[in-house]
Amino acid sequence: MSKKRIINNIYGFPLRVFLLTSLFFFSFLFNGGSISLGAANSLPLASLISKMQETYDRTRDLKANFVQEVALKSVGRTEREEGILYLKNPKRMLWDYQKPRIKKLVVNPQKAWLYIPEDRAVYVQSADQIFKSKMAIRFLSGMGKLREDFQVSFSETGAVDRDGNYRLKLIPKAAGLGTDQLNLTVDKKSYQIIEGGFTDAYGNATRIRFSNIKVNNRFDDRKFDFKVPAGVEVFNMR
Secondary structure: OOHHHHHHEEOOEEHHHHHHHHHHHHHHHOOOOOOOOOOHHHOOHHHHHHHHHHHHHHOOEEEEEEEEEEEEOOOOEEEEEEEEEEEEOOOEEEEEEEEOOOEEEEEOOOEEEEEEHHHOEEEEEEHHHHOOOHHHHHHHOOOOOHHHHEEEEEOOOOOEOOOOOEEEEEEEOOOOOOOOOEEEEEOOOOOOEEEEEEEOOOOOEEEEEEEEEEEOOOOOHHHHOOOOOOOOEEEEOO
16 A cells, blocks of 8 residues: 555545544534533523533543544445543544554644554654634633534434433534534433544544543643554654
């Protein structure tokens, strides 16, 4: 496989989708947290949004297990992956993929590394390219305001799912996110975001479920650095 093909298509998962997914869920996981609000069927939408924003402002870092499924339209296949996500505000994240293949996406304010041990390859990019979206930089800098950037409503098919968890629909007010709708599920007891989904401009549908969410772990910034192992080929992406 050519270098160009490798860079643009990693195990059938387009790199642009990988990075888009990272930005979306980095942004919205920081809106999760412990909120005491009462019964789901009596909570006004405005109250839920306000509490989510308050939690965003208090959250310094986050750790969560995740299961990610991406339905790739171009090849008619769904990729399922599992791992652990680490986030720290501002602009630091580590997606540690453990199944079915090991890979890591490490991002800090300076650089982004996508490491695939099986290929003995790491793809390096300036963080400026990752954070070039105005919408993304607002969220990742801790300044995101849901009601300013999105039209937020309960899902058209019901405010809660069969387990009583909240279901939200977010429509971007401006272009630049690569999708026209985000769907979030918020736990009815902890009020953490436990699931999110969107379809990108290429028709690929992404769904991520989170569990074992822990906030304010006091992660050291060094956790979000990456040292290239010996014998690994480095591809500089433009």
